[in-house]
Amino acid sequence: MKSVADLLERITEWIMAAMLAVMVGLVFGNVVLRYIFNSGLVAAEEIARLMFVWLVFLGATVALRHQRHLGLEILQARLPFKVRRACAVIAHLMMLYALYLFVQGSWIQLLIGMETFSTVLRFPMAFYAAAGFFPAIAMALIVLANLWRIVTGQPGARIPGDPDTMLDHPESHGPAVAPPAPGSHPGAAPGPAVAKR
Numbered sequence: 001m002k003s004v005a006d007l008l009e010r011i012t013e014w015i016m017a018a019m020l021a022v023m024v025g026l027v028f029g030n031v032v033l034r035y036i037f038n039s040g041l042v043a044a045e046e047i048a049r050l051m052f053v054w055l056v057f058l059g060a061t062v063a064l065r066h067q068r069h070l071g072l073e074i075l076q077a078r079l080p081f082k083v084r085r086a087c088a089v090i091a092h093l094m095m096l097y098a099l100y101l102f103v104q105g106s107w108i109q110l111l112i113g114m115e116t117f118s119t120v121l122r123f124p125m126a127f128y129a130a131a132g133f134f135p136a137i138a139m140a141l142i143v144l145a146n147l148w149r150i151v152t153g154q155p156g157a158r159i160p161g162d163p164d165t166m167l168d169h170p171e172s173h174g175p176a177v178a179p180p181a182p183g184s185h186p187g188a189a190p191g192p193a194v195a196k197r
Contacts, residue, residue: 020051047121057136060139099139110129110133112125112129
């Protein structure tokens with residue numbers, strides 16, 4: 001299962017890279033055409049906007065899988081393990097409910113968008129709603145999988161505030177502090193070494 005998820009993530013990252021390249025090419029090319037040749041691609045803005053929306057939601061999905069979204073773990077880190085796990089279960093259930101509402105709203109917008117079309121290219125506006133619908137389903141599956149690992153006590157579970165989870169992202173917890181030298185006591189001010197006679 002993990003290998004399939006890794007493959008899907010790799011494909012998603014390649015798709016995101018291709019979308020970003022197309023966006024940059026279209027926007028930059030349109031600027032050059034307007035200011036040098038006094039012309040432009042009318043459809044460039046629609047395509048760039050659509051790809052930007054998809055990039056945001058696909059990126060949010062990849063970030064969720066690696067626990068890269070902003071979070072405040074100071075309180076959870078001070079709680080006992082059982083309380084910390086209970087808080088994680090409650091938070092995951094709340095996320096699942098929020099994603100359910102998001103999927104439901106995106107589905108309604110997707111159905112409405114099938115009957116409305118963009119101004120230039122005339123593609124269905126449902127393409128925008130689909131950018132929220134499908135990634136929200138993927139995010140719900142990610143949250144559900146981690147919730148299952150938490151409830152069943154599997155070692156791969158990610159619990160906010162857990163020391164193992166915080167070690168996954170050492171760059172977010174400040175620079176590492178070197179251990180004190182042997183023979184030194186805590187709180188001693190560092191000073192130049194004095195040679196023994």
